[in-house]
Amino acid sequence: MALATLKHPRFGLALMMALLALLLGSLHLMSNVTQSSEQFSRLYLPLLALNGVALVALSALIVTNLARLLRQFRQGVAGSRLTLRMMLLFVTLAVAPVSVVFYFSLGFLHRSIDSWFDVRIERALDDALELSRVSLDARLSELLNQTARLVLELEGAPDGAALSVLNELRARSSAGELTLFTQKGRVIASSGGEFSSIVPDTPGEAILLQLGKGQNYVGLDPIRDTGLHVRVVVSAPPGGAGEERRVLQALFPVAARQSELAAGVQAQVTQYKRLAYLRQPLKYTFTVTLSLVLALSLLSAVWAAFFSTRRLVAPIRDLAEGTRAVAAGDYTLRLPLQSRDELGFLVMSFNDMTQKIARARDALNQSQQRAEGQRAYLQALLQHLSSGVLTLDHQQRLRTANAAASELLGIALDDHAGTPLDTIAERHPRLAAFIATLRHHLAAPAGEWREEVILEGAGTRKILLCRGTALPATESGGDYLIVFDDITALIQAQRDAAWGEVARRLAHEFKNPLTPIQLSAERLRHKYLKTLDAGEGELLDRLTHTIVQQVEVMKDMVNAFADYARNPPLQTRPLDLNRLINEVLDLYRGQRAQFQTRLEAGLPPVEADAGRLRQLLHNLIKNALEAAPDSRAHITLETHSLPGFVELSVRDHGPGIPKEIMAQLFEPYVTTKPRGTGLGLAIVKKIAEEHGGSLSAENPQDGGARLVLRLPVSAAAPDMQPLPHEARTL
Missing domain, CATH: 1.20.120 (Four Helix Bundle (Hemerythrin (Met), subunit A))
Structure with a gap:
């Protein structure tokens, strides 16, 4: 092997x-x-x-x-x-x-x-290196002498006037920074240019020890953030009689080009010697x-x-081997194709010949089996698709439709087979926009298309994502395929997530400065109110009170933002919704509102978080109170039991919900109140969805507005005493 x-x-x-x-x-x-x-x-x-x-x-x-x-x-x-x-x-x-x-x-x-390798080149490189060293030594000596001359002008200058003297000396010299120190290294005064650091660079202890021995210092030192500098440190005369001697440090910048040239010469000399070796x-x-x-x-x-x-x-x-196999009656042999040249073409022709002989024997049976299988598969696939699928003939008549299409459009499409689109639109006016979109794209040149269509119904609104294309032409003409999905929940989830992020950012950005503003206003009032006369004190008191009051208003708004943005874990347990409603309504006794309740007896418990559900009820009642046109609001609360759900309706007798905002009523920042944030109903809807429920709104025929909340029934009901069916007024 x-x-x-x-x-x-x-x-x-x-x-x-x-x-x-x-x-x-x-x-x-x-x-x-x-x-x-x-x-x-x-x-x-x-x-x-x-x-x-x-x-x-x-x-x-x-x-x-x-x-x-x-x-x-x-x-x-x-x-x-x-x-x-x-x-x-x-x-x-x-x-x-x-x-x-x-x-x-x-x-x-x-x-x-x-x-x-050339002797003259080697000598020239050595001379260039020596020239750079001699030039640098001359420059250092010149800067040392220049600094020594500057020291003479500091003689007799007291420490208090040292800064002005240093500024004048630096302006006349080429120094980037002049600093006067004591012998122990303490900074007396420093003068630097616009590119110098705030804290002057101090000489090291070794330099100060060298000055103590009576020797000046000059050398090249890298300075932080400013590059290579020539540091010159010399002893300076005292500022007055009896004072100790001082130290003057001068920093002279080295031109970047000069440093690059010196480094380049050194690198070339090193490279040449390495190559010579x-x-x-x-x-x-x-x-x-x-x-x-x-x-x-x-x-x-x-x-x-x-x-x-x-x-x-x-x-x-x-x-040769394949020819012998065919002569023996074996048509299953397939030769490997190793190239695409003439020999490869010959091998391909041989394989095609044997394949055609084998295919001709079974082609008809295989074709029939595939057709039947494809037809059954396609039929099963269409019936189990969640997307709606329609096919139209070349005259825009409905040919086929699956069950999902009938469910999404709300009509029995099987009863409209062979019906033109115009006739369907006449029979079902709410589908007019959907059918108009289809006709618009069907009249356009062939090609794939997609568009979102809004279906308006009785208190419902759907957003359908429609896609269509022309099917291959047949003898009777070209057909069309239409596929559409209900993306209402997807778009709403995207918008809720976006609004939640906006609310989170607003709450974060607003909350931080509010407390300092309130505390500052209260401190101003406490500190200056007693020191001012009556008129100015009254003005200060009124202004600071206004600031504190408006800060409290903004804090309430920030809290509303935070309530909408946060997503706390739910602590759910079976709850009696009727009992919770009565507990919440007890908090509103004595207010200007008149509450009427119709609570169904024996209402099954709901699986909910008591705190979040209590917040939901407060928001619904507050919204109904604010919608009242007069000082005496009339609010009705009803509960009903539905299969698998418990329904709560809260109705007010206000002006109702404007039609232009009905579709966006539960979105954040949608409100008709002059000073409202538009987050109350958005928070209610979010809490309802957290519990697996739903929230809807409608305008009854006799006026006002009704909000309907549905919550799923708890799977395990505890031992509770149900409230009797009652109708009472608070």
């Missing part, structure tokens, strides 16, 4: 490619190590040994294939003579040009390496590398001859 694997053509190709990649990688590393003397001494010999081993392995692989080819040639195997001829041709074509290139490249490399190893390295490249090229040419010839002869051998 192992021997068969070694003889497999793909294994030989993989081994050959691995050896070539290893050789190329090691040759690349050999050329790179010449750039560093350290890497050269450490890596060159191991890489050379690695290349030698790889070349020996490659040669052994080629010799093995050559021996097998000669054995096949002696046995008269088909294709062996052509393989041997192609191999000799490839080797001949490769040896001549590669040898010529090797000879001239080797001579060119040796001459190029010799031309890199590697001169002979470079010649040897390039000679060995070129020799390895020559050997690699020759061996690659031999292997390319083996590989290409085998691929050329393989289709001919396969065709």
